[in-house]
Amino acid sequence: MTQDHLAATGEELARRYVDTFNARDMDAWVALFAEDGVIYDPFFPEPSKGRGAIENVQKSVLRAFPDMQWRQLRPAIAVGDRVAVELGVSGVNAGPLEMPGGELPATAQAISFESGTFWRLAPDGLIIEERSYFDATGVAARLGMVP
Template sequence: MIMDGSAADVATSCRRVLEEQPAAVNAHDADRHAAYYAEDAVLHDPEYPEPLRGREAIRRDMRKFLTAFPDVVGELHQMLTSGRTAAVEITMTGTNTGPIGVPGGTPLPATGRRLRLPYAAFIRFDDAGRIVEERRYFDVAGIFRQLGRA
């Protein structure tokens, strides 16, 4: 991914990953989405009491999300990069036609309602240009309100 480790290559690689990853979500390809993460990546998500650890956990999480929202579309609005760190603003929209996985609980049945989920994330990359840490920020209560669960 990162060619020679120069600052220009690092910035280019980070931007490329951030532009390509939403395309993987839009293609509903959890495997391609997860391939942008390092094998030992850590993902902090407000829906989970503990971070997701490892590419496989991130892949499983994306599969659950794509099951719950099979028509989901992600749109990257902004990205800022500095070295191996980036910040992004994204909006995900989709219809809840599948069960919603609940950490440690019974999945919630589909509501048939549309979701518009704006979120921001701070992301760190390794020398190979893979994501090693991601911290997502979004309104969990807002999700439940939109889906008629609050």
């Protein structure tokens, strides 16, 4: 794969990632991941492993934040089998949030943050691993989970 093709592929993947999420097309969004893909998210203590787990976590997030929107803040950067993208995330906590210790009731609090999201791609171009970095403590504080 040439660098030009990889950059176009990374940018196209980032666009589809954001567009399918914002359209609430979970089938198309989850299809961007390899069957055995893994997501590491600082808000959840355990990684989501496999398409089924990834889909369940996203459905839970959307239940808690039904108006959540993502936006790509800058062009994706792709090198080798790695892609980095910066996202803006916003939404209002209008539903319960499922956490390992139980459900947290809706707070009606708005959240807004920026996230650095990094993907490792399988040879077929699907996401095999995602790692996101954002101020999870700040989001938790906004939701009243921490002082």
